[in-house]
Amino acid sequence: MRDRMAILLLPLAASAVLPLAVFRANRIAAGQPHGLVDTLGPGAAGLALGALALVIGALLALHRPVLRVAVAAGLLVGLILLMGWGAARLAADAPPQARVGPGTGFWIALACAGLLVIDGMTRLRPGPALRLALVALAVGAGWLILGSGALAQLSVLQEYQNRSGAFWREGAKHLWLAFGSFGVAMLAGVPAGILLTRLPRIRPAVLNLLTMVQTIPSIALFGMLIVPLGWVAANLPGAAALGIRGIGMAPAFVALFLYSLLPIVANTVAGLTGVPRSVTEAADGMGLTARQRMLRVDIPLALPVILTAARIVLVQNIGMATVGALIGAGGFGTFVFQGVGQTATDLILLGALPTVALAFLTSAVMDALIAMLPGAAR
Amino acid sequence: MIRSVLLSAVTAAALATSAHAQVVVSSKIDTEGGVLGEMIRAVLENAGIETENRLQLGGTPVVRQALLAGEIDIYPEYTGNAAFFFNRAEDPLWKDAGAAYAEAKKLDQEENDVVWLTPAPANNTWGIALRTDVAEPAGVRTLSDFGKWVSDGGEVKLAASSEFVNSAPALPSFQAAYGFTLGADQLIVLSGGDTAATIQAAANGTSGANAAMVYGTDGQIAFSDLTVLEDDKQVQPVYQPAPVVRAEVLAEHPEIEGLLQPVFEKLTLETLQDLNGKVQVEGIPAADVAQEFLTANDLLN
Structure with a gap:
């Protein structure tokens, strides 16, 4: 990947050492950052790190925009699901008013994945019909993820469930x-x-x-x-x-x-x-x-x-x-x-x-x- | 052309909102407005009076204007605010709970055909709270202590809304009565700031804040290690929440008065702090908090 998008792989790798989640005792208390291991537990954190390394390797090795978009989109969805899982884990033994939200590490990784998808898409130059299909696919995927309850313990969705x-x-x-x-x-x-x-x-x-x-x-x-x-x-x-x-x-x-x-x-x-x-x-x-x-x-x-x-x-x-x-x-x-x-x-x-x-x-x-x-x- | 354009836009807008014959229950956009409004709504619905939900409509001017225009029928208002509605802010009468309520009731009835129902025995007035870890070592418990402490060089940084800092009956009257002056570097002004923001700033020490503008019934105070300073010279007007209703609507449903009286009589300062705290700190929806309170106190049957 000899191009300007390679620069995104650095913050993507660095995001792993930044706080993945922020835990708050109640919805307006000051947040305490929780790192990858804290949030996911050592086993899952190891798996997540391995997956991240694989993704970075794949992005370096793959040159066809289609493949890179697929990998970046996979990263995007994976990150979101991982966040939901981590939030559920942190919230499991906390009182009901406690809130778990995404931390800086999550946001940086999410932004990198998003930019990689967008960059790949601009290279692919899909026609309008394909673009509409992709939008529909994105909406459908979002609907499925939100509807599945996988993110239910995230703080924003707790606000949603309350109203x-x-x-x-x-x-x-x-x-x-x-x-x-x-x-x-x-x-x-x-x-x-x-x-x-x-x-x-x-x-x-x-x-x-x-x-x-x-x-x-x-x-x-x-x-x-x-x-x-x-x-x-x-x-x-x-x-x-x-x-x-x-x-x-x-x-x-x-x-x-x-x-x-x-x-x-x-x-x-x-x-x-x-x-x-x-x-x-x-x-x-x-x-x-x-x-x-x-x-x-x-x-x-x-x-x-x-x-x-x-x-x-x-x-x-x-x-x-x-x-x-x-x-x-x-x-x-x-x-x-x-x-x-x-x-x-x-x-x-x-x-x-x-x-x-x-x-x-x-x-x-x-x-x-x-x-x-x-x-x-x- | 322009006229027809405007007209068509207005007609289209009209389709969005339907005509109503129900009692339109409203409230201000703040936390307590939500809780009190939900209580009014639940009590009326429970008594078989159909309501339309226009809760958390906007700030005081928007809600007041809507009531006078007949767009809403009932909402919770504070006795002390009548001082501003009738341009009588200078009158010391507003500092006496009983007299303030009687005067608000009389003026609004005479001028606007609006009826003030039984108020809650709680005073949600403006005050100042200091971080407990600052107040205790300095021995500051009352605003008199605070005035002396600030004048002697006590390091204070007060987070407050611009309304609190600038409106004559708020900070300026505290400063005059207790003999202290806060300079620009001792203030953090949050334009349109809610007390939630000021308390959070003081509790977290954001930008060095260690004091906050608070309201008497703020739900967040107990969670934040702040000490509310006693207004020992009674500088502030009394702000008792009470339902205000258009006389026309009350004439149609005279039972509203008797329905809401036992509810508001139960709402002490501590009760309101607790209910507001459930909404604001624990994130429970205002409707659920209201329902739970009404059920626990046997006010719905």
């Missing part, structure tokens, strides 16, 4: 906030962008306005919407019955919608104005009406650019929806802010990890879909 009902409820709200506001923004933003290509004189003013919206800090925008929406709820007949409130889902939804507009409108304009003049002239020459040209030529050619905006907006919304928890909108942010309030890191992670996973998945799927478009650059 599994709330987790899925807030998760659904999070998805609705992020994807719902995105959908409405697409319905409004794409036609607005099309309109702006016809109205070049007001285009800069509208785009500047949307840019200004984008620069308002999210917590400020959420707060600013409480007053007007509260007014609407109080004064517009029927609005309150529809669920429009100053506090809760409505202001968060509207804020995310407003943030979504700039990328969608700007990219629609850029995509449409980027259609080469020769193409539009040819279409005109073939006798297409303006409407036919828009539907059959302009929009298909602009689609990759518009969908790139869609991907940006989705990832942005998934992240930003967390802040909605501060104004009663729910979502995974609920756990983040409760966790911050209680200084319970595991509770913060219970909100943060699914948010990150969701953003990552969405981005990967959107990327693959964009690449599948006819005429997309491969």
